[in-house]
Amino acid sequence: xxxxxxxxxxxxxxxxxxxKEKAAMIRIVRTPEGILEVDDRGKKPGRGCYxxxxxxxxxxxxxxxxxSRALRMxxxxxxxxxxxxxxxxxxxxxxxxxxxx
Numbered sequence: 001x002x003x004x005x006x007x008x009x010x011x012x013x014x015x016x017x018x019x020k021e022k023a024a025m026i027r028i029v030r031t032p033e034g035i036l037e038v039d040d041r042g043k044k045p046g047r048g049c050y051x052x053x054x055x056x057x058x059x060x061x062x063x064x065x066x067x068s069r070a071l072r073m074x075x076x077x078x079x080x081x082x083x084x085x086x087x088x089x090x091x092x093x094x095x096x097x098x099x100x101x
Contacts, residue, residue: 011050014066015057025050026088030071036080038087047071053092058085 009022027039029048039048049070051057061067062084068075076084 013052013057013061014049014070015051015054015060018052020052022050024053026053026091028067028071028084030073034073036071036076036084038084038091040091051088053088053095055085055089055092058088 010019011022011025012019013025022042027042027044027048027050029037029039029044029046031037031044031046037044037046049061049067051061061070062076062081065075
């Protein structure tokens with residue numbers, strides 16, 4: 001049986017603009033209810049965008065309004081921003097840069 005070489009899906013980081021493999025990125029999703037969540041498995045329903053597992057990329061996405069533009073919503077309030085930072089920092093620390101398998 002011959003197995004074809006498949007390309008790995010690429011996604012663009014909204015913080016730095018670099019293209020990387022989807023599995024190495026962190027997905028942020030706006031659920032159909034309008035709630036922002038960190039999607040550590042990449043399967044949650046809703047509009048999503050990707051950031052590198054780097055706090056600087058998330059800071060760039062939040063400070064320049066790129067996150068709200070990518071998710072087609074108003075800018076998140078400070079509590080939501082802090083919650084996103086905390087969840088992403090925990091995800092980075094727990095996985096040491098390896099987000100999904």
